[in-house]
Amino acid sequence: MSPRVIGANLIVSIKSFYREKTAVFFRIAFPVLLILVFGTIFMNQDNVRFEFYVQDLDQTNSSAELVKTLELNEKFKITKVDPAIDAVQYAKKNKLNLVVVIPKDYESSLIQRMKRKDLEASVTITYVYDPSSTSVDAKLQILKSVFAEINQRMSGKPPFITTAETSILNRKYRFIDFFVPGVIAMTVMTSSLFGAVNVNAELRQKGVIKKLSTTPITHTEWILSNVLYQFILSVIATITILLVSYGVFNVSLQLNVWLPVFVVLDVFAFVGIGMILTRVAKEAESAAAAANAIMFPMMFLSGTFFPVEMMPGFLQTFSRILPLYYVNEGLRASMIFMDNMVALRCTVIIGIFAAIAFVIGMMTTKWEEG
């Protein structure tokens, strides 16, 4: 084992890496883009605002009061419509999916009810809406609960059932917090898998491996250099992903010793699989195709982009045999939920898998020809 030989390999690998712009893009810029795109999409959903229109036909202090009450709700973004125009035509023309119409007799009915204690007095608020719109249901639901609360308060009686919220998480966690560990696990996986396939299949096909086998470098030194190189790339990618996640989305993730543990195991597991694939598929192209065939299900079914719980039962069972599932689970357990027991369990499972894959990979990768 010579540090000089491993150093020489690392220099060549790293120079080759930064001189190949597409490699830099897919290993570093691509995961960052994923974070930026998905983070932006789902950040808006975290504090989404419901937009609708209000037409106040009453034009009194009381009806203005009601509009103000609705505006107080942070979730609503309200635009007022001129009372002189026809609400239905206006909604059609401007493609509005909801116009709330306050009737002309609003204040008079309110006075009837409140001052004269006339329980028969009521007003009807009209929803002019587009039933084909997907977002209108949510708006109607929230409006319904807002009006229910107003009715309840007007009755002057305290509500019987009240609610309190207790989160099972120590803090409020957002989609982006869930997403970042998945992207780290996925990036390390693809980089290691394709790194191993390229090094072993492409260089073998080109005859570079044959040349190397006539030099003093040993098989172990070569594989170790590659693992180390993949680890360095993974560390760079992970740090970049975390910097962007903190800088742009201010994620709240726990960084502890589990992170490097999972990155190392992720590297070993997928470098191992890459070496095995290279042995099974002799041509560089078919090895790359096989790597793709492994990567895609792993990416989509092991909970990288969305929780495994969202999938049907049989797919959930399938997820649990995917090694990346345990990297995802373990990283989330340590970075979000701070659950050391789950992290440890995932470490053991992925650790055993990585050891087996890597040893088989090393045994099947031979330098000598027949």
Add this chain to the structure above:
Amino acid sequence: MTQEAEHVINVEKLTKRYGDLLAVNDISFTVRKGEVFALLGPNGAGKTTIVEIIETIRKPTSGKVSLLDMDVTKKKHKIVLRIGVLPQGFSSFDRITVRETIQYYSRLFCCRNTDIDGLIELANLKDKSKEQFKNLSGGLKQRLGIAIALVNNPDVVFLDEPTTGLDPRARREVWEVLLGLKKKGKTVFLTTHYMEEAELLADTVAIISKGSIVAMGSPGELIERNANYLVLTLQSVDEKVFEIVQKAGFEPARTNHNNIKVRVEHQDNVRKILNAIKDAGASFLSLDVRKPNLEEVFLKITGAALREDLTEEVTQ
């Protein structure tokens, strides 16, 4: 150690099988220190198998192969330190420059004192030292491969088809590098299917066909031993000349551009043919009488052409 001074490579009864295929069939030869030894034969004759067994890349099925008195199947780690190898179809890391590639291989061998500039100069790569491998032409790649084969100042240099696939000019440029190597007194083991290459560079040529050595000696010896005839070439002949020569009792062969080649035992026969053509009133543009070259010797020995593209041209 006295044996090492004489014989750098010793191959005894070497046989190699790939399943049912007998690639190398019971061959023996030795390579002396300081000579350029060429293994000459057509594609698929077993050249690369032999050279890769000596380089410790492949294992022999049977037989004994030693290099610098070390058994190639047992002393791989010691042997690789003392040999330099240009594999067939040499390739390297695409985005690494000429200088960096030489540096890399020199680090693998732990040669802190490798004269990288000297190697670049020897391979005539000075203008290209900052060029990335993927941008090099075939000839430049091969020259870089030769420079790399020398990073550890090896006792024996193996060059497996160093000029295959190169255009004539690039080939000549590689030959210049190899002649420089020969001048330095390096022991060189060369495989090739180019006769000119073997004739130009080799001290000893072993002609190999279908896994067996069919003749061995210096190029001059091989020609002398196997070619007790002359080759008469008539250029731009009339249509009827072929028949005239045939009627005169010889076996002419058509080559390209209306040329005819005739193998004759001695000079009197040349006169006989020329007279026959003159009597018949036919004509030709020019003629050439010479001793056969290695290519023709090879044909005579093996009955097959070295390269398929030459078959038509040389068949007699």
